[in-house]
Amino acid sequence: MTSTSPFVTASWLSENLGKENLVVLDGTYFLPVVKRDAAAEFQEGHIPGAQFCDLEAISDPDKSRPHMLADNQRFSAAVGSMGISNDDLVIIYDQSGLFSAPRLWWTFRVYGHENVKILEGGLKAWKSAGLNLETGDGVKPAPKRFNANLDKAQVRDAQDMLSLVGTKKEQIVDARSRGRFAGTEAEPWPGRVPGHMAGAFNLPHVELINGETQTLKSVAEIKAAFEAEGVDLAKPIVTSCGSGVTASTLALALHVAGINGVAIYDASWSEWGLPANGFPIVSSS
Numbered sequence: 001m002t003s004t005s006p007f008v009t010a011s012w013l014s015e016n017l018g019k020e021n022l023v024v025l026d027g028t029y030f031l032p033v034v035k036r037d038a039a040a041e042f043q044e045g046h047i048p049g050a051q052f053c054d055l056e057a058i059s060d061p062d063k064s065r066p067h068m069l070a071d072n073q074r075f076s077a078a079v080g081s082m083g084i085s086n087d088d089l090v091i092i093y094d095q096s097g098l099f100s101a102p103r104l105w106w107t108f109r110v111y112g113h114e115n116v117k118i119l120e121g122g123l124k125a126w127k128s129a130g131l132n133l134e135t136g137d138g139v140k141p142a143p144k145r146f147n148a149n150l151d152k153a154q155v156r157d158a159q160d161m162l163s164l165v166g167t168k169k170e171q172i173v174d175a176r177s178r179g180r181f182a183g184t185e186a187e188p189w190p191g192r193v194p195g196h197m198a199g200a201f202n203l204p205h206v207e208l209i210n211g212e213t214q215t216l217k218s219v220a221e222i223k224a225a226f227e228a229e230g231v232d233l234a235k236p237i238v239t240s241c242g243s244g245v246t247a248s249t250l251a252l253a254l255h256v257a258g259i260n261g262v263a264i265y266d267a268s269w270s271e272w273g274l275p276a277n278g279f280p281i282v283s284s285s
Helices: 010-016 038-044 072-080 101-110 122-128 158-167 178-182 219-228 247-256
Strands: 022-026 089-093 116-119 171-174 237-240 263-265
Touching: 010 122, 089 101, 089 122, 101 116, 101 247, 116 122, 158 171, 158 237, 219 247, 237 247, 247 263
Parallel strands: 022 089, 089 116, 171 237, 237 263
Antiparallel strands: none
């Protein structure tokens, strides 16, 4: 592991498990249409000493959109209750490999906690290395004090996006599939209209991931993928997706490529795609 890399390897994590101020979180989230229970699968097998971190449990329950960022007080309380302080190194892994872990990585960072890493290759890499798993509920550490400081400069809301559609001051890059972006494929979120925001670019998050190992592609490949879609990497970027999860993969990839200051549309298409909101939608269907 290098101090600048957002990743740790399975061997590094294995060697450092149990050290003081190191917290391991299973940040797995499955889309509702997948019909899989991330918490139940955690109980069936997880990295020793890990806790399951429910994305909704650290989000704002009062907002109608899924897993929206909470205020500082609510996030501080939720994270502190898991025995995490501002001094801890947080390691996040994903049962899928690289799907929801980037969202949790981005979430910690947006609240000011930059001492957070992702297990490269996720749980699959841990298993492939022949390392042991635990079963059951996982550890229940004593609560600690955590102070969150939400950086709103990294977050965009619907009004921000409406302005960007008109002014194009920031480039919008959508991480959803080609079909969902074009409007030829149904949205997994009920009641949402398929399509995209005018002027947005489309780079599906899966195109930045090595399928077999579930690791992020090289810096050269990342830059080439964005540039192939017409994105100017020297100009500001906002990422979007279905509900703010895979948009974080784009933000992670750009971070790895040395491009920071990327913002995320937190509600993404779960908000924009609702017809009742009246937001302009481009579709080829």
